[in-house]
Amino acid sequence: EVQLVESGGTLVQPGGSLRLSCAASGLTVSNNYMSWVRQAPGKGLEWVSVIYTGGSRYYADSVKGRFIISRHNSKDILFLEMNSLRLDDTGIYYCARGGGVYQLDHWGQGTLVTVSS
């Protein structure tokens, strides 16, 4: 059974940094496209970033230059390093298997990031 468990979300001040983690079981992170999707309070879903099996990384324009997606291959962990955080980065961050030309077929439960002074 595939399980994805996010962690690392917390309250952070504008301009601050945070690293989210997504621990995977039942799948090998490096053998799958893996994505981050976020959801602002009361709003819809927004794709944030994807890392391909070959290591290519892509970002939404709203986070490009501020966020970095990476993975720890031997530990099956996906990361999202978030820098220069802004108020509109507030929301629940989900990791999911898929992205690119693949549907998002497994999702974690999400971790809440709150950017506020």
Place this chain on the structure above:
Amino acid sequence: EIVLTQSPGTLSLSPGERATLSCRASQSISNSYLAWYQQKPGQAPRLLIYGASSRATGIPDRFSGSGSGTDFTLTISRLEPEDFAVYYCQQYDRSPMNTFGQGTKLEIK
């Protein structure tokens, strides 16, 4: 960037009725790379349909997807109480920039 527009914004129906949700794309989606997700309050989204019409594992057959090009539909043949939720469409044709529709809220009438 492909913009997805879902309609209606809110759909009020009763259990047992048929629900028809629409997703329209600003450009043609090739390979039918369109998915539908269900999200209940406090929960993560769940994949229902991929490839425009293929049901994901464990999804009841009352859920069906159809369409091609720019017009796609999610149909729930007979609504069960647990089907009332928010539904999102997503295109994964123009990768890596996947985009979601704004969602349709299906509420109990």
